[in-house]
Amino acid sequence: MSVVMKLIRKYWSLLIFLFVWSACKEKAAQLSPKPVLPKDSVVSESADSVTDTYTSVDKSPMDMVYFPVDYPKFKMANNKIPPPVARVIYSRPHLQGRQLFHDVLKYGEHWRMGANESTEIDFFRDVTIQGKKIRAGRYVIYCILGPASWNIAINTNIDSWGLQQDTTRDVQRFQIPVTHGNPALEYYTMAFSKTSTGADLIMAWDDVVARLPIEF
């Protein structure tokens, strides 16, 4: 047996690894290099690659949550119910084996709290958050990530893609604590949960949960 064959037999796994790695690298090079700030999720397409949306389904599916919870279903059962209080439209990236605060999100960065378009929050009436009044209307919501707390921004730059935020259009900022070690979630999830004074807007992904208390 030749020396070369011996070497191949000995290091075949390394060769396969190198082959796969180079193939992946090539694929990455084909993708548009910009704009990736902040790098909130590898699954989100860069802004230039989304021009053909005619038939493709997003990797991070969009979803919608209301307060009262499941409002559209209740409305179906009873047309006379009063208008909803709030609605969030957001996209749901998934971990796909990645570590949230290692591969996907970084502390100190702005995050659209979702994927693709900026996360949109509609208040159908005036609400109060941490003693500050937020007028009825449509906003986008994003945060600055920290290990123990997130800084949540309510912002008027609606109908925008979530890769960059115009901080000059912030209406309010709220510091909220986050907890770690919760049951892990594959998909980023937002939900409203009723409280004695209104509702919490819950942001949950991997084992991290943040709650923004809203009063109304």
Place this chain on the structure above:
Amino acid sequence: MKKIVCIVMAALSGYFVMAQSELPPVDKSPMDMSYYPINYPVLKIQDKLAEPLAARVVYSRPKKEGRTIFGGLVEYGKIWRLGANEATEIEFYRKVNIGGKKIARGRYTLYAIVNENSWTFIINKETDTWGAFKYNPDKDVVRVDIPVEKTNDALENFTMTFEKKDKSINLVVAWENVRVALPVKL
């Protein structure tokens, strides 16, 4: 091995999603959003906007999955939510004209009565509702009949988008071998 780990993790996380009942799982028919101008949010952050914001549709995208859609899953002559889950929402950011009727800016629900050769689009004032189960014709703003175009390739995912047509725009609705274009005059 990595694949197995991924599958196990996905299965486990699925379990935890079920366990946390107040946190909704991912829908089988994912929601999506289309703007006119097309890709408005991307153009906005790139400072490439050539036209003001005109319209947006928020809808859910069921899959064909080998089924007969029109005349099967979507029965002819019946009202359809144009998607799945929540009723499809169409929002106009300025006054538009559809089927000869002036429509004020605002949010509306869009339905259709589907037939083999033509669809009746219905714009209705009752928003934030589920499906077409409690459709109320008293809240109609306009009804428009549009002929159906047949396409060669069957589309797997239900799709809605806008296209520019001369000085007007169309809301394009496509699924299976059917394409229907609702003219919206700006």
